[in-house]
Amino acid sequence: MSPLWTPLFILALAIAGFFAARSRALSTAGGNPRLMHSLPRVYGMNALIWTAAPALLLLAALTLAQPMMQERQVMSALPDSLTASAGETSLAMAEICRIAGGIATAIENRSLSKDAALQSSDIGTLRDALTGAGIAVTPETSAEILNGAQDWYAYDRRAALLHAVLALGAAALGLVWALRRARKDVNARSTVERGILLLLMGAASVAILTTVGIVFSMLFEAYHFFQQYSWREFFFSTNWNPRFQGGSDLGMLPLLWGTLYISLIALIGAVPIGLFAAIYLSEYASRRMRSIAKPLIEVLAGVPTIVYGLFALITVGPILRDYFAAPMGLGNSASSVMTAGLVMGIMLIPFVSSLSDDIINAVPQSLRDGSYGLGSTQSETVRHVVLPAALPGIVGAILLAASRAIGETMIVVLGAGAAAKLSMNPFEAMTTVTVKIVSQLTGDTDFASPETLVAFALGLTLFVLTLILNVIALYVVRKYREQYE
Structure with missing residues (x-):
């Protein structure tokens, strides 16, 4: 049965x-x-x-x-x-x-x-x-x-x-x-209400318990990894060369550099474009234009990441190689940090734009009217009233985009390659932490070897990195909110 x-x-x-x-x-x-x-x-x-x-x-x-x-x-x-x-x-x-x-x-x-x-x-x-x-x-x-x-x-x-x-x-x-x-x-009503209360409490605790389970699962396996491999070599070594026969170099710095480099390029492109698009749609666009433009921007959020990866591999990479990297002598590969960063930035535009648009629209109209009453122009009202009021939410949108960029895998695999290296050249192939997590856990793996357990140490490092981003964003939000209030 x-x-x-x-x-x-x-x-x-x-x-x-x-x-x-x-x-x-x-x-x-x-x-x-x-x-x-x-x-x-x-x-x-x-x-x-x-x-x-x-x-x-x-x-x-x-x-x-x-x-x-x-x-x-x-x-x-x-x-x-x-x-x-x-x-x-x-x-x-x-x-x-x-x-x-x-x-x-x-x-x-x-x-x-x-x-x-x-x-x-x-x-x-x-x-x-x-x-x-x-x-x-x-x-x-x-x-x-x-x-x-x-x-x-x-x-x-x-x-x-x-x-x-x-x-x-x-x-x-x-x-x-x-x-x-x-x-x-x-009195059946009391029993039913207590049951519903327990159901709601259980639903609320799912996210917390899931987070705790994720952290502990990574901690245990990372602990087993550091029993077999030096933490100094892992955190401070600049060499990444896993060999399942032994003698591996498992320094995470090249992977961390590639992750931050690609994410930075993606955010440099996505944040200004997404934020400017949100300001235009919420403050300047007519109702007809908004009804057309906003759904078209949000279509990008529904495109699978593998499609973005193919777009990076077939279109963006060759264009950057033929018209920028090769003429300037910076590289001859279509897979590069710039390729993955630009395409990932396109993917992140709807996250920044849609969330920022909703946050800006939530600013009370009375604040705008008061600014206009004092003689401010529309641009001055946007700069000095609307954006400071919406800043906490905008920072949250940027943080969401950053977390999405740090955790992206398919675009990096197809657009940036799999080479773990430290370089400032944006037209060279590099890789990220998430790509190597997948590669170390793919195929017939021995979960007792450091070459496999390193994936959990990388995952724990990525978790701590995103946690630090959350703390910084929370500090910025509270600081500016206090200044505005």
Whole structure:
């Protein structure tokens, strides 16, 4: 049975409980809602919450805990030769999960029977059955791996059945409890309001918990990296040359320089153009012009970044090479910092323009009228009244554009290349932190090696960099807001 059926059964039971509790509560009042403590639908909502919430929470907790318990049980049966190191353990578990997933798919497609998959004690017979079902099993695949895959699939089946029984049992108990309290004198409204409050608090905490989870996941892996590689070499070395055979140079300075250089060029182009466009649309453009120009600018925000990357690779890069870099003797490559920066700046224009336009429009008209009443011109009003009032929001828009530029990957891959170097020449190929994070985690990687773990150290550095930008922007916003107020 698919795992999706269990929550669907729970929701169906909760909906049925809604109508049953509402009818029962109404019947205890003789069909007169005026005699009830709460509205009839509130009793139904109470039953729906008591039926669905505990069961779904229990199901989620069991689902989250299952992989850890399952992996621990399967690993306990593996020989020491397959668990001698973290890398070997990771490879063994990956192979077990792959074969177990193939067994599950083959059984669902009826190309493999459950008896052949689970009851084959002879490894040769099991290998032949799996190969016949289209599961890639080589003669070098050990018997321990095949037995582990059997155990993994069997554990999956038992866990799915146990989870369904426990979750549906919790839903049934919650429904019985809610129906017993579906009486006219019971205060169901308080229970429903507390449930909704908890739901809202949970929704509000999702972003916070997600951020905490991201930070801790990067911290743990970065800690493992710095146990194997010197932090001084990582932060202060100017060489980036990862070699999975050993002897790697993993200095982040070339990557950080490329990130900041490309982002700076992008912001130099995007911020003035976007801000001037926002000022024109909000203060000078007619209603007809605004209705045409604003949607056209915002179209740029919906273009996929891979399209911008292709535009940089095919159009912008060759133009800069043929008409600027080559004639001035600055380079002969179409992939360069300037190519990626200019195209990324085009991508960022709608972020700066749209947000700044909304912020400028939010400035009260009374401020403009007061400035006009004192004899100021429209340009003077924009410079000395409107922009200072909108400055905190404009700084936020610029910060969003900067964060987007720092985290961009596809435009850099296609427009700037992948060379990690320190250079002031904007027509040379360079790369960024995000590109190297992707490259270090692509392909068959050993998560115990520093060449792979360095991606988490780079990610943590990028997170700290954006955090510093936020702190600086907050300081600027508060300073100018105090001056204006």
